[in-house]
Amino acid sequence: MEQASGSGRYGPAYSAQMASAIASCTGAISRLDARICVSPVAKAWARRAMWSGYAKALQLQQAEIDEIDVFSWGCGLKVPGRALRTTHLDVYEDFEPWEAALADSDPLAWRDALPLAIGEPAEAADHPPLVRAFDRVRQHARAVGSIVPWLALPFALRDMKMTASPLPCLAGGVKAFRLKKTPQDDDWLAALRALGSSALAGLDRIHALERFYRDAQRAIAEQYRPGALPALLALSHHRPLLSPQAVADRLGLSVAGASKLLERAKEARLLEEITQRRTWRLFLTPDLAAEFGYVEPKAGRPTKEPLPYPVTGILPQPSMHLTKRWQRSTRC
Template identity: 70%
Template sequence: MVTAIAAATAAIARLDARIIVSPVAKAWSTRAAWSGYARALQLQSAEVEEIDVFSWGCDLKIPGRPPLPSHLDLFDRFAEWRAALQDDDRLRWRDRLPTAIGDPATATEHAPLVRALDTVRQLARIDHSIMAWLSLPFALRDRGLVASPLPCLAGGAKAFRLKPRPNDDDWLAVLRALESAATIALQRLHSLERHYRDAQRAIAAEYRPGALPALLALIQYRPLLSPQSAAELLCMSIAGASKLFERAATAGLLVEITQRRSWRQFLTPDLAADFGYVRPKRGRPAKEPPPLPVDRDLAAVFDAFDTEMAALDNLLARKCELN
């Protein structure tokens, strides 16, 4: 148990330290929210997989995937949770907790991670909604384990709700699942940062980038795209968007997952491997190309790409508010 607590705490600390200095923190948090919400839905016994939540978040139905239940709204609490994650008031979530939740007399004998999980356990016994599982990122922050809530760490265990006193095996399962979630999230952060650098190289290598920077910036926030959805968001023709997708796929920044001539869909290579659309690469990871030489022209290209990403972030935020 002590080893599991230490391993999970270390994995969370590594992720927290990296996300603080990452240039793609906002884009990563969007993907992490979908991952965390998928885990919470599974704890609510919803028959969904992570790719289904990504599909919903990107507003794109993937052919061949089973339809989500139509008699209930699985995502009715997502907007509320995302707003809480972005709230600067650190006390708002804690003030909403039922007064029956508190630390037992022996709480100081346990590690902060166990105390955070116990808060979720108590809440799950009182609140039978998905919000109990979505509260774990806030509990970790309140115990000083992370600087800000990390949405990918939402979760818990069904035993927290069903058993008055979970046994050691239940606690071990939760700790190992939390360590795995933090490790996977860190790997995806590394992949997203590498995609960000590869996008900069692809833009710098183009004689006339055109609208390619806008598409590559959009991919950071919407890893699952089609020419139709990109054309709508970027205010361009479907034919023009299709040509941009071909350029991005040639540069290795997108993978087609539909293999058809019309209504094609593309996914980033790392998620395509995670979701089983392509075979994961074995052996040592490919060596990353050396950094591009720093000069004034390239600095302007990189600044323009960052500006495109900020503009896309604002555009998608306004779109979510309208919906």
């Protein structure tokens, strides 16, 4: 649907700085999209990316929340020392519809909920796809005051052929898109740089998740009797924050057996304990533990990764549905 352009100009002024920001952001998105298309941990990454993108959208709604809070909500666990959730307002009410829209194979389904006023003037075709995607978010944010416009950016990027599928970590924008009728060039630069940073962060996270997957394969191969360790590590791809009770419920173990299993993963440096207590312990994957500030990040040049084992089937592809064979395994 087309609409006549308003009194304000369409898009930013294309200075050298703006062109560089657009090229840098577009390149980062392209690299992330290409990596996701071939990654063996794409599904596990997508779940983490949804929590990350939703946290960013909440922050644009002036919610006092950090990524770790959304991750802990997604994993169903409470991290000690974090603020309690508000009881008078459900900030996660839009997560399920967004998750369903991301999983929908129909590329046009999400547009059904868009306001009819959203469209593009004739001159939009002369602008870069990234600017056109941001302008759709800007129009949506001006029409709707909820979190939904910020969550719509991954779909707009997909519609502009910048990604093969919606990448949830690319949700976001800038508050000026909602507050100003005509955003300034500084606002456009802020939006471009923030999106480029999100794409690079998503790329770093998929690198870390793939490294974790390979480390898990090596650790399991070195175990004389791995028992339920493969099931635990497959679970940790999708549920990076774990407790003994959560592991016991999902893997069909006793709480004591789950505690021993988590201790084995900790000794193999595949999980980090983020609580200093004997009961109600919590464990987090090493990459997120360092990113969220629970452990000191490794300084200096990264260590050389050992060669992968020439063995297949050590650690199944991460899946949300654990097989019955894993569930029956109760050895620790």
